Amino acid sequence: MPRTRADGKKTQIVVVGGGAGGLELVTKLGAHFPRQDFDIILVDRNPTHIWKPLLHEVAAGSLDANLDEVGYRGHAYRWGYRYFDGALEAIDRDAKEIIIAPIRDEDGSEVIGRHRIRYDYLVIAVGSISNDFGIPGVKDHCLALESRPDADRFRRKLLNQCLRVSRQMVADPASDATVKVVIVGGGATGVELAAELYSAADALGFYGLEVFDRKRLTVTLLEAGPRILPMLPEKLAAAAHSELENLGVSVRPNTQVVAATPDAIHVKDGTMIPADIRVWAAGVKGADFLNGIGGLETTRGNQLLVKDTLQTTLDDAIFAIGDCASYTPPGHTRPIPPRAQAAHQMADTVFRNIKALIAGKSLIPFVYQDKGALVNLARYSTVGSLMGNLVGGKMAIEGRLARFVYTSLYRLHLIAIHGWIKGLFLILMGHVNQVVRPKLKLH
Template sequence: MALKTQIVVVGGGAGGLELVRKLGVRFGREQFDIILIERNNTHIWKPLLHEVAAGSLDANLDEVGYRSHAFRWGYRFFRGTLETIDRENKQVVVAPLIDEDGSEITGRHRIRYDYLVVAIGAISNDFGTPGVAENCLFLDSRMQADRFRQKLLDQCLRVSRALTADQAAEKHVNIAIVGGGATGVELAAELYNAAAGLRHYGLEVFDEKRLIVTLIEAGPRILPALPEKLADAATAELEDLGVRVLTGTVVTEVSRQGVVTKSGEIVPADLRVWAAGVRGPDLLKDIAGLETTRSNQLVVKPTMQTSRDDAIFAMGDCCFFKPEGAERPIPPRAQAAHQMAATVFSNLCALIAGRSLQPFIYKDKGSLVSLSTYSTVGSLMGNLIGGRMAIEGRLARFVYVSLYRMHLIAIHGWLRGLGLIAMGRVNQVIRPRLKLH
């Protein structure tokens, strides 16, 4: 019996999940075996993690179970973490799966591939700053977002109890966010939205005035991906909420007491969040002799194939691709992962059919940043019209929400995607405003 052509995708993020769905629909199960390897049981769209962290979004309602999704769309799901790649035998090595008690669920094993796609995303880059790994919270995964939310609620409860015991007490929840990109800015605004709602859920004496948020950015301004006018508008909006915005401020150390800047200032913080820069996971560093960057990203050719092995593709935040003539590589954004997934799908189909492969062409559709319910700013169209169109307010919010809806349709198809969008609207009405557990 002839072996099936096996396509293995490692990583079930936005790009990886979209890709396996397309491959499952295109090839089916008879002559092809499409396999997704992912360490988590469920998928949540990464741009929503700041809402999960603040409690504004119940991830249990928006997550996608890989096993049920695999059954529906014709691929197989293996829970596990990539350990290494055996290029000579065309196999991926999956690390042992360990439960929370330290017991082994499944041992180390190997999975054959004819074509391999690495789409394991990226993690926060602490740039070797002392104390970050030990004293900061991150928002790279659902688990980390849940951990932040619990610590936030615990700290709010401490302050609320102290205020109840002593009405004259000056107690606050101090939060320092390092990184003025989209994640840091959106989290800062979402925290005030969440704090404003806590008094409706048992913390009667607590409100957003008890929140002190400091946003620290090393560059000259926040949101460098947006035009300066929009970045200034976002800064003004954050400051109106009460956020202290520090730009041109380099962090030299993080302790349990707070964040230390290059000028010597100590920004006190009960919770410290690191959202400054991304890099590839450590396991990608020189993996299997493939070419990687100093940030552990796999270097790919215009076809999205890795530079040293045409049977291995890489896409999303874990890959490095700098178009010819471009000043910078493709940025780590959800829209880039979506477009890369389409190119990888097309080129895998071309390889199997013996056709020539097409180069990846990135179409910058702009950037949008949501300041919770307060405002949304962004730029649309990008290089599609040779420039940018700045938008704010309701139009920007509509487009921002539409991006998530497009993601739902990409991973679920039109019928199921539209159904989930409708259910989401219903949940906004009938579900609690905040997730408090």
Template structure:
């Protein structure tokens, strides 16, 4: 990756940092269009495989086996004509147009690859987001986060251990009043979907060796600081979702602010103590703190400020997209929300503008189209609103139609990162796996 190659013979090097939904779609499209002859498309990602982030609550509850749905970057890059580097972004040397990658360590701390640099002609930052604890004491030390697969796997393992503990206790004493207690902080989509999925999994465990365990052994508290859960949805749909959760047995607590997290308990501002075996923090997201140290313009949540073309304000060779950037369209008060649909639309816009900038053409502005929000309550219900500003309003949907649209979002994601032929084939394989594979992942 030296910089001494004559420019006239050097390939145009486009580096994309972050292999989430947007980044993976972008490198696939770049590789498919430009190939390896005159371009060098590089993806840098700290994980070896990709799992669609909106599915992490299903991985955490054991309803989804990530081994069947994950995408290996090395096989994907071979198919689509880009290169993959395993690594973590540490900095950007803008004067030399190089990204700096942190040393790659083995599990025991042994350095496998030292700190190194990769040059770029154009750089796209798409590193996603992390959980925002808002500086609440004890959260980092005592709460679980669903930022990635590792976090989801950790939650599932701990959940199964506690289910086994309760099942054993009930087997020894049928009159024992044992429960698995889970406290979820954050009444947005992630918290609500996880709460519902937990009851779906608890109901299935009796068929997998825990004969005396069922939904009645699960106690879930959903804590939301705002006046209601699901603030992104119309009030009527949020109320319907809350009704479904309460019918399942979820203790929904709105207008409840968390003061502190301690081992096995959440302390509320009014002094109430919510005891739990597992504490999950899903109260919001922010960009990685590292982005604020790159010398680029950022906001209070460490997000990179981008222009209408999704270029960073201080360096036109650097684009940013997805949850790690903040873009507010002229005339609007609020920035584009951190959703999967926004990452998908931004990937298309950056792909188009990279083609234009390489031909010295005028770049086109990114215009976000709000297609609405959907929230899945596992097999129990799905609620949401469609269309958004496409028709100047919202159309509320529930039930089977909402569930169909919700599952269609994942189908669209597969097609975006694999292309039509392979995407449709994987959908068929996924359908077969639903029939022949166990209902829960128990390991």
């Protein structure tokens, strides 16, 4: 394809979704293609980006997202792309246009009406949402950690409940009141949140809740499978299980949830587990609006089926990356897992393939390099396995080395979206903030 179209318009590349993969991709595209010939557009319903693996820290108040989030408008100006506020509603493949849903303010008034954006190449990178598996009450009575607003909502509910219990203890020192949190799902999100909550509880005493400590926090972690952290070797999962129980978490594997109510989680054996706050972290799926969008092939979990080039199976002008894409490598029986490292690698492949399409060259297949999995148990411990493709995921690491690798993943993301100079400066500022900023965000 020529640098400009036959009609004289710029070649337009549209990326929908500014998560880990989407933001890295538009950064690469904006830096590579000249603005006079190409129009790079990012569409996202939120004005800012935060690395999703950090949401459990935002939820517990351990991380101030205002210091770590990236505003799309300022980032777009620097890296040569445009940002459009909005949510994808549909794809008109015949017209090569996406349809953006109306934008409304808090009182429901329409700010921007439904509109269309044309594309020459389209990349869907909208991530995933929690999968409630149709269990009654989950959607209405459980919180999820899918976005910054979700994490902020959890933190407000947690602080309010801590204040309520603290007040009861002041009024009645003999009170046995506790903050009861039930987390459903023993994957990385559930495990990391459970540990982070105890770290936050330890710090509350320094910020006005003198009579509150971890003994007033009851955290229950439910997992339907035989053990938590199934993506890690059994030895490491057992170590994490032990660490959580040492903190005070009640870890309950082989526990299937059958319903959620405003004050409890109900499990298959008939037990009712009281809960002031209920968190659902038991699985993910593609957003419902992706189901058959634009006539494209999707899985039962609403993920877009893609070829080895990461183009959708029915339209070579449309790519999909990250959690919303389903790709099963040759010789494998399961698709690539929904992880930040997969989104990062997919973004790089799509960047190369869009360049190849424009230059009239052959596309390259996506090859997933499994770097292993890491789980951070707040300030207490980090466990994981490295170099999954090289050693079968059996290189187990724990402690300081694991913590260093875990934080390095985020640092690499910062460098990918900000460049080396600003990225290294932000890493340095992160160390300074650990010293000068409060340990908890309480507002």
